[in-house]
Amino acid sequence: MARLKNTFWQRNKYKLSGLILVLPFWFLYQSLNPEFPPALESRQAGPFLVTPMPFDHKPPYQHHDEFVKDFLLTFNQGDIADIRQAYLNIGPSPLPLATLQQGESGILHGSRHGQHVHAIAKPKLAAEDRIWLVIEDWQGNQYQAQWPVPTALFLP
Template identity: 45%
Template sequence: MAQRSDNWWQRNKFKLNGLVLILPFWFLYEAMNPVFPASWPTQTIGTFEVTPTPLTNDAPYQHHGDWVKDFSLQFCEGCVANIRQAYMAIAAEQPAIEDFAEADLSILHGSSFAQHVHAKATAQPKDGDKVWLLIEDWQGKLHVGSWDWPQS
């Protein structure tokens, strides 16, 4: 008959199994209840009312070789249907809309409830930089608005 080894590990290893079963519920709760930073002020850009919300307070991160910062944008009701294309970038000067035509970076995407964007940025935006939103409507008219980059 085998001799039983009654040490600390043998008496308590079942607790590790309990932890493995409980932890997914903690992470599920965290995933279902995200906490976002406060929204920035609403602006009227042309005929569109826009409220941007950064998804994190973190600095821009690298995404496919470019530095980007994630934003969620809330538009007025029915406004999204009137947008042909829209781009967002973080820069000191207003970027030209032609700069965005070659790549799909910085283009707004999503549903009529909220738009998401990976706004092109520098590795560390400076004080004085602005978050630029360029909106082109179906008539080809360009509407431009900006928000000041928060000081660090």
């Protein structure tokens, strides 16, 4: 028969296994009950009525050597099929389409139920920055909409 010393580890190692069994349920609960910030107000961009919603109140993060901020855009009016390309960026002015087409960040993608976008941003957002949406339809018409950046996204 093996003799075990009555150490703290020997007395409490079963608690670690119990914790490992409970943690997946905690993470499952968190993933099934996400908390999103409130959506920004709807704005008109040509024939489209768009409502953006940030995924969180965190500052922009680095994604493929660019700083981006995730948004969900819902189109309340207008047909998504009429959009040739659409981009979202955060800054003092909208970026031109020629610049936006050079990379993969900033382009809207998704379904008619919601468009996801990694909005191109700076590492630190400022009060003069705006959220800019640029839409081009199949006829070559360009539409723009802008929103103020929520103050919760500014770094302290």
